[in-house]
Amino acid sequence: MMKYMKHLLVILVITIPVLYTVFLFGYHNQTQTTVIYHGINLFRGEEGGDQPLFEKREFTAPLSYVILLTLTFGIVIAAVAGLIWLLFSRWEQRRRLRSEKREERKERLYIEGIEYYFQGDLDMAEKIFEKVKARFPAFISPYIRIADIHYRRRDYRKSLELLDQARVNEAKRVDIFLRKAENFLALDDLGEASAALERAAEIDPKNLTVLEYQRDLYIMREKWEEALEVHKEYVRLVKHRRPEMEEIQNRLQYEIARKLVASEEGKGKAIRALREIIRSEPRFIPAYKVLGEIYVEQNRAEEALKMWEKAYKEHPEHPILLTWIEDVLYEQGAHEPRMSELYRKALEKSPHDRLLKLFYAHYLLRLDRVDEAEALLGELERTGGRLPLFSIFRSEIYERKGRFKDAIKALKAAYGIHSFNEMVFSSGNGLFEHPLHRQRTVSWYTWDRYRINTGQELIPMPDIQRVHRA
Structure with a gap:
């Protein structure tokens, strides 16, 4: 306030001498001037209907008086306006300070809750967030944090309730709908999760996180075409392309190709798609599997065999x-000596590949060379421990030797089960296929149809239930 008063005093100190000088100049020169103005006619009378409301008037006065009067009137108006502005500024400043202090209290209390949240003290964090929510009901962050706490406690319904309360205050927050989608996914309600993501996409159609969620949800529902369309939009919008983007696209195209194989007219499209996948990502082995199977069905088995041999090299x-x-050569009865030669060359090139040795042991078992297969398995067990896969293979060896009790015991050790009736056992069919290997969970999807049974893994898709938290 004192700063503004100083400014006003400076203006008066400068203005008053100027006015005094002008007044003395006009007084000594006695210069006369005529002032014309319009005044209000207050005495029109009952018979003054013809008289105008505004009447033109004039008077003659020294020029110095006129200048002094005009400047004085201007100063008074400026002073009054300045005083009003000063008072308003003072009030606005106090209001802003009160608002800032309120914001500081809110932020300080909220940050305290965040610290407890990340320290894992959810009870204390929830208590503080509830306090913030009660004092500042328009502030939606505590609603979301309390919803996160209930999500971590697996109380998904309560979490959704809090998110709905937050949506009342702020209906266009994308993160609210993303969290709702997470909760619906946890409840296995894919329809509601999809609806929440669609609402988020309406708010921000270029949001990359929303597109990721939509793509992964389509993957969970095995809607490969829709997932591929969303993924292409994601790739178009992202600034920096990463190798995994092309890998995901190849896997989606692979799934579409697998669907096309079911019909004769779709096989041509599937072959073209699989060839393109192999060209862009040669290490994606499942594509070779499906393409080779198509060749075998079309009586082009030799093409499939040459492709697989080249891929292995x-x-x-x-x-x-x-x-x-x-498998193909065995079904044709043409496995010897070609297959033995392939395994011999492979073992010479990769003598320490334990998985290769296991496959060779399995081939020896197919040739009824049981003792050789058992010796090779024993070597693997001595050098690398007893893995579940080894126990499955050993159970097959025991079955071939007629030692059925030992076969059952080995299977129990492999799967950690207590009853033979809990599993299906068969030997000689493929590479130790078992229903347990084909189980999938809602939260994790991988393209592992051909390698998980060998103990290896393909590059997995991202976890669908990723948590986007600050």
Whole structure:
């Protein structure tokens, strides 16, 4: 306030001498001037209907008086306006300070709750967030944090209730609908999760997180075409492309190709799609599997065998390719001596590949060379421990030898079960297929149809239930 008064005093100190000088100048020169103005006629009378309301008037006065009067009137108006402005500024400043202090209290209390939240003290964090919510009902962050706490406690319904309360205050927050989608996914309600994501996409159609969620949800529902369309939009919008983007696209195209194989007219499209996948990502082994199967169905088995042999030469870290060659040759009755030669060359090139040795032991078992297979398995167990896969294989060896009790015991050890009736056991069919290997969970989706049975893993898709938290 004192600063503004100083400014006003400076103006008066400058203005008063100027006015005094002008007044003395006009007084000594006695310069006369005529002032014309319009005044209000207050005495029109009953018979003054013809008289105008505003009447033109004039008077003659010294010029110095006129200038002094005009400047004085201007100063008074400026002073009054300045005083009003000063008072308003003072009031606005106090209001802003009160608002800032209120915001500081809110932020300080909220940050305290955040600290407890990340320290894992959910009870204390919830108590503080409830206090913030009660004092500042328009502030939606505590609603979301309390919803997160209930989500971590797996109380998904309560979490959704809090998110609905937050949506009343702020209906266009994308993160609210993303969290709702997470809760609906946890409840296995894919329809509501999809609806929440669609609402988020309406608010911000270019939001990359929303597009990721939509793509992953389509993957969970095995809607491959829709997932591919959303993924392409995601790739178009993202600034920096990453290798995994192309990998995901290839896997989606792979699933679409697998669907096309079911019909004769779709096989041509499937072949073209699979060839393109192999060209762009040669290490994606499942594409070779499906493409080779199509060739075999079309009586082009030799093309499939040559493709798999070439793929193994380029990718010797995937000996599963040899088992596919083995299956086709075994069914044709043409497995010897070609298959033995392939395994011999592979073992010379990769003598320490334990998985390759296991596949070779399985092939020896197919040739009824049980003792050789058992010796090779014993070597693997001595050098690498007793893995569940080894126990499954050993159960098959025991079955071939007629030691059925030992076979059942080995299977129990492999799967950690207590009753033979809890599992299906068969030997000689493929590579130790078992229903347990084909189980999937809602929260994790991988393209592992051909390698999980060997103890290896393909590159997985991201976890659908990723948590986007600050």
